[in-house]
Amino acid sequence: AGSLRRAVAVLSLSVVLSARSAAQRRPARSNSSANCWSHLHPVNMFNSYNVKLYHSKALTSPYPGSHVERSQVPEDKLGWLTEWKDYNPVEYTAKSVLAGPSWADPQINDKGFSPKFNERDGEVERKSLNGLYVVENGRPRNPAGRTGLTGRGLLGRWGPNHAADPVVTRWKRDESGNKVAHPVTGKNILQFVAIKRRDCGEWAIPGGMVDPGEKISATLRREFEEEALNSLQKSPEEKAKLEKQLQKLFSQEHFVVYRGYVDDPRNTDNAWMETEAVNYHDETGETMDNLPLEAGDDAGAVKWVDISEKLELYASHSYFIKLVTEKRGAHWSEDPGPECHE
Numbered sequence: 001a002g003s004l005r006r007a008v009a010v011l012s013l014s015v016v017l018s019a020r021s022a023a024q025r026r027p028a029r030s031n032s033s034a035n036c037w038s039h040l041h042p043v044n045m046f047n048s049y050n051v052k053l054y055h056s057k058a059l060t061s062p063y064p065g066s067h068v069e070r071s072q073v074p075e076d077k078l079g080w081l082t083e084w085k086d087y088n089p090v091e092y093t094a095k096s097v098l099a100g101p102s103w104a105d106p107q108i109n110d111k112g113f114s115p116k117f118n119e120r121d122g123e124v125e126r127k128s129l130n131g132l133y134v135v136e137n138g139r140p141r142n143p144a145g146r147t148g149l150t151g152r153g154l155l156g157r158w159g160p161n162h163a164a165d166p167v168v169t170r171w172k173r174d175e176s177g178n179k180v181a182h183p184v185t186g187k188n189i190l191q192f193v194a195i196k197r198r199d200c201g202e203w204a205i206p207g208g209m210v211d212p213g214e215k216i217s218a219t220l221r222r223e224f225e226e227e228a229l230n231s232l233q234k235s236p237e238e239k240a241k242l243e244k245q246l247q248k249l250f251s252q253e254h255f256v257v258y259r260g261y262v263d264d265p266r267n268t269d270n271a272w273m274e275t276e277a278v279n280y281h282d283e284t285g286e287t288m289d290n291l292p293l294e295a296g297d298d299a300g301a302v303k304w305v306d307i308s309e310k311l312e313l314y315a316s317h318s319y320f321i322k323l324v325t326e327k328r329g330a331h332w333s334e335d336p337g338p339e340c341h342e
Contacts, residue, residue: 057265057315058142058144058267059073059148063092063153063266064200064265068090068092070089071087071089073145073148078144078145079145080141087146089146089148090150091150093107093152097153097154104152108138108139115158117135117140117158117159118132118133124157125162125212126157126159127160128159128160128274130261130274139158139270140158140159140160142271143261143272144261144267144272146269147269148269150269150270151268151270153268155273159271160272161209161271161272161273162209162276163208163274163276165207165277165320166206166223167277167321168192168280168281168282169191169280169281169282170191170285171188171191172189177285181331182308184334185334187329188330188331189308189331190324190325191306191307192324193224193302193303193304195299195302196299196300196301197298198298200314202313202314205313205321206223206228207227208227208298221246227296227299228293228299228302229292229293229296233296245291246291248287249280249282254278254279254280257277257278257320257327258275258277258316258319259277261274262274262275264316265315277320279328307324307330309332
């Protein structure tokens, strides 16, 4: 558990390569056996976690919101250090991005656009949470490997696109207010606030993009208010009341679950998602029980969800949720799998 608190690590291309060769030596993980994968350092999943499992949603085809098919990338050609002269990815950037909204960069060769990659570029953070990334022919290169598609797809920024995911949790309680334990494991059941994404219909942690110049802590709180409490549609009085109730939850000690690259279906060779997932836990239930959950912004629905390994969530969100259950000593799986030794 102590290793989970160390939330920053450097991810290099050589690490990806060694992970891939390790993955080839090892049979793929089945759902029935956890193989102790969750005890890895959360940012160093590439070290011994099967790369195909990790870098797989970034190979989704057709590309989300389009009919564009990615070039197929075989597992042994994922890593950039593996030579592949015939690699011929499809170029695609969505019209919504090319229209030049405030959250998007211009095209690389546009006049007057000279981004400072691997550093803070004015108000835009172009540093990666995983360390330095390669820039080739003026374009950043996805640190997790090839995706079969160049350009930016639906993502606004070249290189890392920073998001924040607030994991808000409480204990499941019965009508008398007592914690509910799982009948098989005897561990208490944890619940988290989940939203149903409008774009793909999958359940997810409520989160969103970090605005230029915005602190992560502010993004976490803003996204939770907008997506799970529909704060954008509230009157100033109602919003002030919500803010006051949330202050206690968001000002208490919290747990950084994960910081780094996210295996996201929107990722391309030149643009990718990174996130900071943070757990805010309401131990007594007093704060969150009185908050009216209401879907807003990008959410189609919102509800408290019981946490277990049966959850199927968007992108890498199931992994983040599992780390939270470990931290809180909550129920996750009825099948303990092989015994783990940290």
